[in-house]
Amino acid sequence: MMILMATLQQFHDYWWGKDDFLIANTVLHFPAFPNHIEFTSSGCGSRLLVREEYIYLFERLQTFSGYKQNYSRAVVLDGHSGIGKSMFLLYALVRCLQESRDVMFYFYHQVVHFSKDGVREIYEDLYELIRAPIWCLMDSFNGECPPIELTDHGYILPIFASSRPEELYSAWIDSRYPFRLVMNPWSxxxxxxxxxxxxxxxxxxxxxxxxxxxxxxxxxxxxxxxxxxxxxxxxxxxxxxxSHHPHVSNQASLVQVLLSFHNDAPWKIPPRRPCSETLMYRQFARWSDETYLDFRSPRLAQEVWDQLTHISYEDALACFSPFSYHPAETVAGRWLFQVIARKQICRQTTQSKPSPPLHEMNLIEGTRSYISSEIPCTRHSLPICGVTRTPVFYSSATEILFDTTCFYIHRQVVQDLLFNGIFFGHDPWRDCSDPNTATPDPTVMYIVRIAAETENEGSEQGVEVVCEILRRYPGLVPIYLFVVPLGMPNPFKFMVRDPERTWTMPQSWFQKCPGRVFCQSIVISLSFVPLSSFLC
Structure with a gap:
């Protein structure tokens, strides 16, 4: 439907230079905004909730566009379908008008230009008049391709919102070396x-x-x-x-969900898009803040988490195989690695092999960041030899007892906890392989962080659990154990190299329960097994 220019002119006049401060969690009303423009969610009319995410993304765009050379590129705004990417474009348009900034808007085969002189529609012969850097906010409608005069223009920065993989990885996007931003779902x-x-x-x-x-x-x-x-x-x-909302109640249905998350093609490095409608992959651009990975449905996530605890070590290895070259890039890969690492630590494997030596991580002066040392503690390993531990689920700190035969795991799926498990043992400097060495009482609480990423920043959540345990058992010494996969072999190279790891301890942990930090690599021997074979 073509939008009347008179209506857009009213919208321009209402917001141009308007100095209302758009703070988070306020609702905007658009007295001059046409109701028939479908930028709002169902039933919302001409109203918009200013999310903190909108403010954050707009600031990221401002920073990115502050460098003139970036106008030869494109910005892709990705995220789960239905979380309000189109609404963000409307918010960005309002912000540009408030700041009296020229901006272009593309929708329904129309390109309109907002400036101090008002609103005008841009046709093919008018693109040559644009001789200064300008944003073009572009929404996806039924996969239509924008005009080439817009996508090839040297002064126009396309900011493209879409959830359609065929659009996000189309030829015109790839040709502009896109900067990818991913919108988080609503809190x-x-x-x-x-x-x-x-x-x-x-x-x-x-x-x-x-x-x-x-x-x-x-x-x-x-x-x-x-x-x-x-x-x-x-x-x-x-x-x-x-379609059918999935339900995970046994190992077969667990594998079915994993199949929907991965296309069973491990040599695609990395897979550009997961094949799933029920699981959502969200990741900032490589040079950006951090990686976000989550299930679309909390119910489904909890069901998968519960089933993963019962999977055998061999099945976990087989399921992990398709994700092994990029385990950090899918939630399934990360969770499966947690299962594998935990079973090795608990000695729940068919063949017990010595673990690689520990690396003590060194604190970078003046920071809270630790970096893995290049030289391992060759004579010292994690004190798990000869000890079989049983996974025990807990909901509160009072359920964690000083028991060296247990490995404590949080019962609920909590993405933001600093740690993935807690167990008790001896100091890592004790050599358990020497039968003549006296066996002292265990004095160490190992706070385990299992992660496939090379760079990690801990969460503030969970510090009260550790503090409560230390209050009940004052003689314990906290040691943070960073468990990572040993560098996976590159299919195009013959060397295996364990990458440098960094971890930033949160402020509350650093102040309330400081401790030494060690890095433990986990060796994973894989033979590729298609996930589909589990369903036969």
């Missing part, structure tokens, strides 16, 4: 506030508030799905969007 606080955007009666409003936890567990933090559930009064709307 529970934002979803609770989003009721202000709905044009609903009191009965539906009460339903929203009472059933939101249940719907969140089913839909995940996908605002469009949540709206569809409430506006259609049922979960059938989500099933219609995503």
């Amino acid at each position: 529970e606080q934002e979803i609770s506030m989003a009721v202000k955007l709905l044009d609903i009666d009191q009965a539906t409003l009460d339903l929203y508030r009472s059933q939101l936890p249940q719907v969140l567990s089913y839909c995940g933090p996908i605002i469009r799905d949540i709206y569809n559930v409430f506006l259609t009064h049922g979960l059938g709307a989500v099933n219609h969007l995503y």
Whole structure:
């Protein structure tokens, strides 16, 4: 539908130079914004909730576009379908108008130019008049390809929002060496506030508030799905969007979910997009802040987590094989590596082999960051020889007892915890292979962080658990154990090199429960087994 220029002119006049400060969690109303422009979620009308994520992404765009050479590139805004990428473009348009900045907007085969002189539509013969760097906010509509005059222009920075892989990796995007930003899903606080955007009666409003936890567990933090559930009064709307909602209740269904996450092609380095509608892969650009990986549905994530605890060591290795060259790039790869590492530490393997020697990680002066030393502690290993530990799930610190036969794991899926497990043992400097060495009482609490990434930054969450244990057992010494995969072989090279690892300890941990940091590599012997063979 063609948008009347008079309506866009009203929108321009309302926001151009307007100095309203758009703080997070406020709702914007658009008195001059046409309701028939479909930039809003179902039922929202002309209203927008300013998310902290919008503010953050806009600042990232400002920083990126501060370098003129970047206008020859493109920005790709990715993220799960239905979390409001189109709404972010509307927010970015408002911010540009407020700052009296020229900006272009592309939608429904139209390119419009906002400037101090008003709004005009851009046709082929007008692109040559653009001789200064300018943003072009571009939304995806049914996979339509933008005009070549726009995508090849040297002064226009395309900022393209889409969830469609065929668009995100199209030829014109690749040719501009894209800078990729990924939008995070909505927080529970934002979803609770989003009721202000709905044009609903009191009965539906009460339903929203009472059933939101249940719907969140089913839909995940996908605002469009949540709206569809409430506006259609049922979960059938989500099933219609995503086909059959998966359920993991046994090993076969677990493998089926892993199959949906990976295309069974380990030599694609890395796979550009997971083959899944139920699991979502989100990652910032390589030079950006950090990697985010999450399941779309918290319910599904918990079911997968529960089943992974029962998988055998051999099956875990086989399932891990397709993810092994890039284990950090999928949540399945990361979780499977956690299972493999934990079973080696607990000695729950069919063949017990000596672990590689420990590396003590050195604190970088003036920081809270530790870096793995190049020289391992060749005469010292993790004190797990001859000890079989049983995984024990806990929900609170009071359930963690000083028991050297246990490996404690958090019962619920908690992505932001600093650690993946806790166990008790001897000091790593004790040589357990010498039968003449006296066996002292164990004095060490090992706080285990199992990670496939080479760079890690710990979370502030979980410090109260460790502090509570140290209060109950004052003689314990905390040691942080960073467990990583031994450098995986590159299929195009013949050398295996363990990469340098860094880890930044959170401020609260650094102050309340400091301790030495060691790095333990895990050797994984793999023979590639297609996941599909598990379903036969």
